[in-house]
Amino acid sequence: MLRLRGRIVSHLLSFSSTSGPAISPLHRLLSASAAAGPVSPNPSGFAVEDYLVDTCGLTRPQALKASTRLSHLKSPAKPNAVLAFLAGLGLSGADVAPVVAKDPQLLCAKVDKTLAPVVDGLTGLGLSRSDIARLFSLAHAYFRCRSIVSKLHYYLPLLGSFHNFLRLLKRSSHLLSSDLDKSVKPNVAFLRECGLGDCDIAKLCIREPRILAINPERIRAMAACAERLGVRRGSGMFRQGLQAVAFLSEEKVAAKLDYLKNTFRWSDAQVSIAVRKYPNLLGKSKESLKRRSEFLVSKVGVEPVYIAHRPTLLSYSMEGRLRPRYYVIKFLKENGLLDGDLSFFTAVKMTEKVFMEKLISPHKEAAPHLAEDYATACKGEVPTNFIFRWTRNRL
Secondary structure (H helix, E strand, O other): OOOHHHHHHHHHHHHHHOOOOOOOOOHHHHHHHHHHHHOOOOOOOOOOOHHHHHHHOOOOOHHHHHHHHOOOHHHHHHHHHHHHHHHOOOOHHHHHHHHHHHHHHHHOOOOOHHHHHHHHHHHHOOHHHHHHHHHHHEEEEHHHHOOHHHHHHHHHHHHHOOHHHHHHHHHHHHHHOOOHHHHHHHHHHHHHOOOOOOHHHHHHHOOOOOOOOOOOOHHHHHHHHHHOOOOOOOOOOHHHHHHHHHHOHHHHHHHHHHHHHHHHHOHHHHHHHHHHHHHHHOOOOOOHHHHHHHHHHHOOOOOHHHHHHOHHHHHHOOHHHHHHHHHHHHHHHHHHOOOOOOHHHHHHOOOOOHHHHHHHHHHHHOOOHHHHHHHHOOOHHHHHHHOOOOOOOOO
């Protein structure tokens, strides 16, 4: 172990001399440790808690908690070797501290038998040193499991990129803790049978990171629930359907359907149409749905059946899209500046560029303040020029 420690410290010193300034106080400590020679195990002299604070950068409360899992350590030899190896990867003390706080046993990992083989394996998958450093910061205890290499070998082509994998890992560690053969691969095979390509599966996972790790029977039940809502397998909406019902009980789905019917005054057939066309409707909060119902039905004058057949109206921001564009259309109509019969839905779904080109820019002379007023409305304010007598005339 002492020979291994010596080699790692030498590597760190060499790396620092060619890579600019010292990485952190960790480098200075290891340099001093190397100069001082071998550390003799001293059961009564090695204060783990102080080491975690002074060397690893943990706070005193973090160190107190972590030290209970490292009480067996009798010298800093093994932790020094681990820290030196991590510093050689370009990780600073600030990178290492939060990981050690969550996984203190990292300091007991064997560099030659665990950490080095993991890094070699990840490098073989095409990951750069900076990629590996980012993975280390998110994987925590799984970084010291050699199975992480085989899991990334499977996930990277499935998810399309290392960036997508990190997006998932930031939200959940389920992909690293799950069993590939018992859960992940059977679930991926089933999703492919349902007509989802790898790109769709990646998008589904980014929204629902746990979905590949669950029991295969459970994901089949989710698919059956989506189909009962009218979202067919193989349709373009099936991914959204799965996403909408994921981890919801049948009772909760039924309660959401009832709320939609009551809030928008929809019949069973109309709520079925709306959910089939826009499954993510089931994920909207009650407050969000209530506000949109009050605005669209009570103020804009849109008929409930109109919304049922165009449910994506409910996906747009009230402050950033629905209200400001309603104000513009109403202003143009009341001032005789709108040619033709433009529907509210058509105006709402226009891109910002098209909306400006078609409904703002042509009226620079007749309504010179329109662009400014629209920009103000998009910030949640109501300009004086946009204050009208509310009517229930459908737009």
